[in-house]
Amino acid sequence: MDRRSDAKVFSLRKDKMITPSKLEEKIFIAGFGGQGVMVLGKILAWAGLKEKRVVSWLPSYGAEMRGGTAHCFVRLASQKIGSPTFAYPTIAFIFNQLSWDKFTSKVRKAKLVIVNSSLVKSRYFSPNVNLIPLNQLALEVGSLKLVNTVALGFFLKKRKLLKLSTVEIVLKSFFKEKEIVEMNLKALRVGINYG
16 A cells, blocks of 8 residues: 555445545534533434444543533544544534633634533634524523534534534434424524524
8 A cells, every 4th residue: 555645545435436535524522411512422423324424422421420521522534433532623512611621722723613602701712713602592492401402503504514404304313202303403493593
């Protein structure tokens, strides 16, 4: 195998040639227990699988579940994933102040950072940071538990990484109760329409 830096590696999937550079997103999601950090990670990974992507999802919990810190790593790729973890994400969701304070240096170079401005305050935010009042928007839909889905909607608007129709199918499969499904679909739309 040619090891030169300009060498291209191809993998075959469903009769299509896919270059490694076609897709390699490292998504980092952080907040506290109860904000849907893990659920958002699972939904992104599941949607990626449905769109025939290579995916990984790795959770990390603090000492407590609800109310404690939590974060997860999601990778969406068009080739094999060597490790589910990474030092620096290409996309980040930050839902609370503790996570912002702890992970600012990690997310500084990400292409897109979605920050919950309802809970996160800082003297300076770099241009890649999108401040969204996620708590306020989630409450307008009906529950603080929808912070993650509002953020997901905004993400889908900013990055055309996954199809809206795929994410809607995943949400309908993930949540079983009709009322919860409807609230999540509404929250998704609120995020898409924000800004």
